[in-house]
Amino acid sequence: MTVVEGETFTFVPSNNASASYTVNRTTDLGALDTAAMAGGFTFNASDAWYADYSSFLIEDIAGIVNDDWRVENGHSWAIYLNGAPDSIRTRCK
Numbered sequence: 001m002t003v004v005e006g007e008t009f010t011f012v013p014s015n016n017a018s019a020s021y022t023v024n025r026t027t028d029l030g031a032l033d034t035a036a037m038a039g040g041f042t043f044n045a046s047d048a049w050y051a052d053y054s055s056f057l058i059e060d061i062a063g064i065v066n067d068d069w070r071v072e073n074g075h076s077w078a079i080y081l082n083g084a085p086d087s088i089r090t091r092c093k
Contacts, residue, residue, distance in 0.1 A: 001038045003031050014044035014059055028079045
């Protein structure tokens, strides 16, 4: 898959249908969206963390949802960039 520098898309968070964000394709969220289109799967992300962290929270990918992160041994989606965990999840800028 190829992401193009300078290309953007409009993202509407799963928890807030009245909001929309312009996101660069070269971000982790942009790459996930490009992969979803190429791979024929869906994902949902919310903007519940946006005010505090300027980032989105992945809710599910291909219907596989996050466990409650407060529960011991819970599982959740995480972003890795070049093999390392991203310090803030799903940045949009």
